[in-house]
Amino acid sequence: MYSLLFKSFFRTRIFLISLVLLITVGVISILIGKQYLVKQEKAILAAQEFQQKSIERNLDYHNDDLGLLLYYLRFTLIKQPSNIGAISIGQSDVNPLLQAVTIRGLEGQKYDTDFENPSLLMSGNLDLGFVIIYLFPLVLIAMTFNLYSEEKELGTWRILTAQTSGKAKFLLKKLGIRILFVFAILIFLLLLANGVLSIPMNENFWAIFLQSILYVFFWSSLCLFVVSFRKNSSFNALALISIWVVLTVLIPAMVNNYVLNTYQVPEALEAMVEQRDGYHEKWDMEKDATMTGFFEAYPQYKGYTVPEEEFSWIWYYGMQHMGDLAAEETSNEMMEKVMLRNTVSEKVALFIPTMHAQLSFNSVAGTDMIGHLEFLKGLKEFHEGLRVNFYPKVFDNNPADSVDWQNHAAKFYKPTSYVNWVYILMPTLFIVVIMGTLALLNLRKL
Amino acid sequence: MRKNVIYLLARQLWKDAFRSKVMHVALGLMVFLLVFSAYTGWENYHDQNFTRTGIQEEVQESWENNPDKHPHRMAHYGSFALRLKHVLSVFDLGMENFVGNAIFLEAHKQNTVNFSEASMSTGLLRFGEVSLAMLLKVIVPLLIFYLGFAAIARERENGTLKLLIGQGIRRKEIVFGKWLGLFGLSLIFLFSIFLLVLFFVLIESHNGMFQDNVSRYAVLLISYVLFFAILSTITILVSAFSITAKGALVKLLGIWLLFVIIVPKSLQAMGYYLYPTPSKIEMETAVEHDLIQQGDSHNPDDPHFKALKDSVLLVYKVEKVEDLPFSYSGFIMAQGEKLSTEIYKDHQERLYQVYQQQNNLERYSAFVNPYTAIKNLSMAFSGTDFKSFLYFKSKAETYRYNLAQEMNQLQMDLIPNKGKEGPNVISNNYWKEFPPFKYDLLSVSKVFQNEKISIFALLLWGVVAFYGLLRISTNLKAI
Numbered sequence: 001m002y003s004l005l006f007k008s009f010f011r012t013r014i015f016l017i018s019l020v021l022l023i024t025v026g027v028i029s030i031l032i033g034k035q036y037l038v039k040q041e042k043a044i045l046a047a048q049e050f051q052q053k054s055i056e057r058n059l060d061y062h063n064d065d066l067g068l069l070l071y072y073l074r075f076t077l078i079k080q081p082s083n084i085g086a087i088s089i090g091q092s093d094v095n096p097l098l099q100a101v102t103i104r105g106l107e108g109q110k111y112d113t114d115f116e117n118p119s120l121l122m123s124g125n126l127d128l129g130f131v132i133i134y135l136f137p138l139v140l141i142a143m144t145f146n147l148y149s150e151e152k153e154l155g156t157w158r159i160l161t162a163q164t165s166g167k168a169k170f171l172l173k174k175l176g177i178r179i180l181f182v183f184a185i186l187i188f189l190l191l192l193a194n195g196v197l198s199i200p201m202n203e204n205f206w207a208i209f210l211q212s213i214l215y216v217f218f219w220s221s222l223c224l225f226v227v228s229f230r231k232n233s234s235f236n237a238l239a240l241i242s243i244w245v246v247l248t249v250l251i252p253a254m255v256n257n258y259v260l261n262t263y264q265v266p267e268a269l270e271a272m273v274e275q276r277d278g279y280h281e282k283w284d285m286e287k288d289a290t291m292t293g294f295f296e297a298y299p300q301y302k303g304y305t306v307p308e309e310e311f312s313w314i315w316y317y318g319m320q321h322m323g324d325l326a327a328e329e330t331s332n333e334m335m336e337k338v339m340l341r342n343t344v345s346e347k348v349a350l351f352i353p354t355m356h357a358q359l360s361f362n363s364v365a366g367t368d369m370i371g372h373l374e375f376l377k378g379l380k381e382f383h384e385g386l387r388v389n390f391y392p393k394v395f396d397n398n399p400a401d402s403v404d405w406q407n408h409a410a411k412f413y414k415p416t417s418y419v420n421w422v423y424i425l426m427p428t429l430f431i432v433v434i435m436g437t438l439a440l441l442n443l444r445k446l
Numbered sequence: 447m448r449k450n451v452i453y454l455l456a457r458q459l460w461k462d463a464f465r466s467k468v469m470h471v472a473l474g475l476m477v478f479l480l481v482f483s484a485y486t487g488w489e490n491y492h493d494q495n496f497t498r499t500g501i502q503e504e505v506q507e508s509w510e511n512n513p514d515k516h517p518h519r520m521a522h523y524g525s526f527a528l529r530l531k532h533v534l535s536v537f538d539l540g541m542e543n544f545v546g547n548a549i550f551l552e553a554h555k556q557n558t559v560n561f562s563e564a565s566m567s568t569g570l571l572r573f574g575e576v577s578l579a580m581l582l583k584v585i586v587p588l589l590i591f592y593l594g595f596a597a598i599a600r601e602r603e604n605g606t607l608k609l610l611i612g613q614g615i616r617r618k619e620i621v622f623g624k625w626l627g628l629f630g631l632s633l634i635f636l637f638s639i640f641l642l643v644l645f646f647v648l649i650e651s652h653n654g655m656f657q658d659n660v661s662r663y664a665v666l667l668i669s670y671v672l673f674f675a676i677l678s679t680i681t682i683l684v685s686a687f688s689i690t691a692k693g694a695l696v697k698l699l700g701i702w703l704l705f706v707i708i709v710p711k712s713l714q715a716m717g718y719y720l721y722p723t724p725s726k727i728e729m730e731t732a733v734e735h736d737l738i739q740q741g742d743s744h745n746p747d748d749p750h751f752k753a754l755k756d757s758v759l760l761v762y763k764v765e766k767v768e769d770l771p772f773s774y775s776g777f778i779m780a781q782g783e784k785l786s787t788e789i790y791k792d793h794q795e796r797l798y799q800v801y802q803q804q805n806n807l808e809r810y811s812a813f814v815n816p817y818t819a820i821k822n823l824s825m826a827f828s829g830t831d832f833k834s835f836l837y838f839k840s841k842a843e844t845y846r847y848n849l850a851q852e853m854n855q856l857q858m859d860l861i862p863n864k865g866k867e868g869p870n871v872i873s874n875n876y877w878k879e880f881p882p883f884k885y886d887l888l889s890v891s892k893v894f895q896n897e898k899i900s901i902f903a904l905l906l907w908g909v910v911a912f913y914g915l916l917r918i919s920t921n922l923k924a925i
Contacts, residue, residue, distance in 0.1 A: 039725065076727075095565060118835065125572075237695055252573030253576045341568060
């Protein structure tokens with residue numbers, strides 16, 4: 001029985017088309033992932049070299065004035081890339097991989113973007129995640145929409161019912177073979193990606209692996225559900241493609257529109273202006289206007305005297321820091337808004353497997369919004385560390401030699417990652433069970 | 447061809463369509479989506495522009511309220527440029543959410559345009575956005591296919607095609623009648639959306655924008671009408687050449703998936719793969735490298751600036767810079783700004799050329815994929831394409847450059863040279879005299895130039911489609 005079903009399946013045109021389509025696009029997507037990793041590596045190397053060279057060169061010019069030297073020097077914090085990001089590039093093309101900052105006000109530096117072609121950003125990356133989320137369902141639909149109706153329309157159904165004991169069982173077997181084939185390709189591509197992109201076989205990889213499997217199960221159960229109504233082929237094709245459009249295009253896009261409009265972030269622009277004004281206005285004020293606030297934030301420097309009539313670096317960097325303080329509240333509000341966008345999206349996604357697959361892929365791969373916000377937090381700490389390290393030396397008017405510049409190579413930020421298995425797997429599993437049960441109940445009436 | 451027969455057939459297709467469940471579901475869905483996208487599109491346009499105009503005014507106010515000070519301090523104080531949305535962004539969002547919205551303009555440095563919506567969004571953004579144009583580009587084509595796949599194929603399956611021909615109706619009349627009916631159906635969606643857009647255009651076209659906006663609107667309308675005519679043709683052609691209605695549907699669905707989802711994205715990805723771009727840090731390194739090669743103003747022994755100094759001293763017939771009649775440091779900064787701006791522009795230009803190469807792969811595919819043609823055209827005429835963004839960016843950069851150079855000029859003219867006595871600050875009246883940042887939109891003629899390929903491709907498609915319709919009508923098989 002099975003061997004015959006296999007044979008008849010292998011002879012169909014759709015089998016060949018699916019095989020070629022999925023393998024080709026799948027391999028392309030893995031190559032694109034590879035290129036993404038190479039680009040990251042190049043950027044990191046360039047950043048490391050840039051930092052070293054720029055320290056060397058500026059040391060030549062401003063060796064006697066550490067305050068001035070630090071006005072120019074930029075220190076790089078790099079988000080440690082993980083290879084699994086190449087499977088689901090997510091938001092990591094919009095958000096920069098690294099940030100090179102001076103010890104001046106951070107707020108004016110931390111949102112600087114990297115260069116990326118907006119046309120590409122708009123069309124999105126063709127990564128393996130995309131292939132799994134968009135193309136696998138299509139192939140499943142193409143292979144199953146006439147699971148029953150084809151037999152009916154060709155007139156073979158009556159013969160079959162006469163020859164087999166369980167009609168539902170026959171359909172399930174037929175479906176099983178098709179699902180098995182899709183799973184074989186899926187697992188092949190995931191393992192290929194694992195090898196080509198040198199992704200460690202850790203928790204994160206298995207999370208993406210299992211989520212993909214569940215996701216394909218979801219579409220299989222959905223297809224079975226639609227087929228179980230035993231409509232004709234045209235109706236099934238129309239219905240399934242419409243469902244696909246609603247789940248992968250319309251609902252996510254509408255949720256996105258809703259989230260962007262409901263949680264607008266004018267704070268981003270406000271903070272930008274506040275930072276500049278908070279810093280610049282201090283030039284025209286008494287020195288105390290700066291120093292009081294600065295000493296409140298850093299009481300350990302209270303011992304330094306600030307000359308009233310002339311320029312001093314403690315006053316200058318104090319003013320810079322006041323800019324950040326002026327924008328701090330608005331900036332925090334902005335971060336909260338962005339987090340809110342994320343929370344709301346994730347909540348809605350619990351009910352929509354396509355959205356959930358995308359968001360959980362990104363989250364596991366560390367390419368989501370939260371990953372970037374964490375990096376920005378890390379950047380703030382990094383910046384603070386630099387300042388507190390340099391402040392006393394600058395305020396004491398130490399020469400540049402007093403700093404051990406060997407310690408100031410580009411630094412890496414290591415993202416914390418943990419996999420929340422319940423959050424990742426439960427929603428889809430739940431929907432699969434419901435959908436599968438409904439389909440089977442429908443089939444019993446056969 | 448007899449007109450009344452064609453109209454009769456077209457009307458029949460309408461009647462059948464309105465009787466079918468697909469049409470009811472489609473109409474209901476479309477009304478909902480239309481209201482949703484019009485509302486969110488308008489809300490977004492209105493709120494964003496309101497915020498940005500407010501901040502732009504605030505920025506100008508604080509600029510003017512600065513007290514007397516050294517002009518170079520004002521050059522560092524700088525300004526901001528905020529990008530405003532075109533009213534037609536309510537129709538087509540285009541790249542709107544993927545490009546930055548605000549840029550800090552200061553001396554010595556070209557900043558990036560920051561705070562794109564994309565940079566503050568979750569991964570959901572990649573599923574796309576709903577806009578009125580998206581409905582016309584993505585959803586309505588699918589509906590046209592749904593409504594038209596059976597047009598001829600089912601008549602043949604049922605044997606009614608044979609009857610029609612037997613009754614003396616010509617093949618040409620059947621094909622054109624069906625085509626007209628389907629095209630007419632698609633125009634219901636088209637006109638309801640464009641009517642809404644017309645309303646937005648009219649209420650938002652003040653300050654001499656009227657003519658420009660209306661011509662953009664007219665081009666969009668004509669393009670979409672042509673696009674739908676082409677889609678209706680494709681549907682009828684496929685239906686006419688398929689043995690069964692089911693076959694026609696499967697083919698059309700395949701065409702839709704391929705042309706709307708898979709091909710554009712794959713080509714864009716391929717362009718990215720073929721033409722790699724440098725990261726920002728790599729470009730900055732290159733810019734700095736070139737700058738040092740050309741002349742390093744920090745280096746006291748730099749040959750470029752040494753030669754510059756010597757020539758200035760020679761012209762003014764003085765021995766040392768302190769004897770010059772203007773502030774020499776202002777002069778050096780003006781020269782440095784000029785040099786660094788040129789070098790930066792040069793690198794940026796090269797980067798944009800690579801982007802163009804990346805995009806061209808998809809752009810030229812308009813000749814095989816009409817969706818690409820309408821996509822690019824629609825964005826461009828809605829003022830939401832990359833070129834419109836670059837136009838804003840170049841205006842902002844010009845403003846930045848002028849601001850920095852104006853402050854340098856003030857420094858040269860009014861701040862005493864090194865070693866001379868005199869005030870170190872100038873009156874704040876000079877800030878008030880510097881005009882605020884304003885920018886207009888890319889002119890329609892420029893947009894036409896940018897979209898030559900898309901327009902040509904769409905027209906070509908129109909011709910080919912019409913020819914195809916004429917051809918099959920004579921070859922239509924009755925059984």
